[in-house]
Amino acid sequence: MKNIAIVIDGLTGGGAERVMISLATEMVSQGHSVTILSLSNRCDYTIPNGINVCYLFDHKASKVDRFWQIKASIIKLEAWFSGREQQQGKPFDLVLSNLERSNNLLVNSCICSVYYIIHNSVEEELQRQKKLGPFAYWYLLKSKKNLSDQHLITVSKGIEQEISQGLVIYPKTITTIYNPFDIKDIQQKALIADSAIPKEAYIIHVGRLAKQKRHDILFAAFALVSKDVKLVLLCNKPEKALKLAVKYGVAERIILPGFQANAYNWIKHAQALVLSSDYEGFGNVLLEAIAVGTKVVSTACQHGPDEILTGQLSDYLVPRRDPKALAAAINKVLNSELDLSAADILTKVSASQIARQYLSLAE
Template sequence: MRIAIAIDRLSKGGAPKVMLSLANELLALGHEPHFLLMSEENIYDLPRGINVHCLFETDDKRLNRLFNLDKIAKKLSTKIARIESEVGKFDLFLSNLDKTNLLMAKTSVRPLFFVIHASVEEELKRHALLGPLKYVKKIRSKLALNGHHLITVSKGIEEEIRKKGRIKPASVTTIYNPFDIEDIVSKSLEKNPDIPTGDFWIHIGRFVQQKRHDVLFASLAKMENNLPIVLLCHKPKQARKLARKYGVEDRLIIPEFQYNPYPWIRAAKGMLLSSDFEGLPTVLIESLVCGTPVVSTDCPHGPKEILLDNLAEYLVPRRNPEELARKADLLLSRSIDLTDCGIERKVAADVVAKKYLGLIG
């Protein structure tokens, strides 16, 4: 099968990483994945067999405008038709992220599914606080999904869409994100001399409001332990400035961008997640696969679908640094068995890829 994965870019961020994992597994299963990129920005070294088509210039400002979308979508349709004339018809289109979704929804390509990576309602709440223009752009991209087939990356997002009724899709179903378990374990065993030799916490996430670094730093200040924390984020200066406000700047370790974060995760005493909302937080699953326990906010959506059974004890209320600190201290005092996490079987890459291939029928 020939599968087209349309997405804003192949750079830092959860959605590009997830779709790259899916493409790798599709390739391993003997299929032909193609990326249709709205931007040339690309930081990943792609394996041979995964085709990439950059459809617009990186600095093409038309992609961020409120108007003339029909004209841009028509140009996109023409480019896709040209690609299909060269490589053959696509058997499945998967669209990701708002900018791409807005354009793909105006094309006539089929079968077309939109992958929803985060809470729709939480994103709208956040953009309402950023001003009317930001909100209009965001809600326009969400309402463009009306009448289309949706794939959500967690049951929580699916339930939210069904209950809220803001979007009226043709269908909505959940397919978890794919994880190459063996590859993660293998990469986690690679040596990295930059990793601290002593104990430390780890937090991985962009420095954005959603991730609530303020809650994270406030919890560090309240912990009985005095462990440093490794931050893998994209705005180290801003992170340090905020940490200074909470008196914990001296506990931060912020390395440069890590193409392989897994050795860092494996070496940590625990992964901390302080987010207000997620879709299916990749770092939690990766942490469990690496054998590193987790303390996470019980945010919408995903954490409670990942931290099952005895691990559910380490879910804490959102925006509660005191409880995050208490559970982090508790985690340090215990030995936690992660040998049989039920979520791993549900997110194995071959299982997930076959579910996506099942959409073609």
């Protein structure tokens, strides 16, 4: 039995958080001990039985890696690891670090056997951060450079290639391990009845309201899509999304139920799922939609979607930031019949096989 720690900035409604909960769930089912250590005290998810969850700070932990706090934060982190290992009577065989604040603390600590999981395009994140000003850019650039000479795991081959060919991070080792998916569990949750799910035809977008997700492009495209369908948005800031929808003249065609812990039944009943992002690490929602038999359209982000939408599905990859192309693909997919059960990606991402790839790092 392996003893695994997963360290993450928080357990709020994001992709990396869901991926790590899925991974932890599978590792526990294989008989291993898993503890998730969240820096922040927030959790938006129902944590499955058998997974230990601890919170390092009793607040949002948004500044714990800043220069005036980082030393005290590292002492607290090291003390937690020391105490936990004493309590369990053995050290952690593998530590998986996720997101910037966790990475910044762990890379400066004395904790061993750490692998850093890169969930997003480094270059795209840096370009986006430049627009937020020099301090924000410097913080992120320094955070990325901290990962040089460390063991990295990327969630798509595209990100591995970007880092290997880039000038920001020079890793000690780097390997790609796709995100884990419990396909049967996804399909079962997709069958759960929910009276809030619309009876009328709709397409769906699942993702937090962030510039990366390009809701502006989505709304501009939706304005050109058949008026017979609505657009369901599962996002974290519905009021803000509605204001943006008004700007693009589609507010009355949008349904905003807010964040859903189980998005799979909403996705299953959709005519299609649309991803409009500028960049992704992998594009989890595309795979989840395919798993429940829902057609997909995606922007051709540099990383992820083109590894998921292969074969006939590649017809539904469109250029980024092009509302007309996105609208044309949506209209096309709404009138197409596709057999998604044979999608190649479904054979590469089973949770059991992905968990074994992670556990092999602890050998």
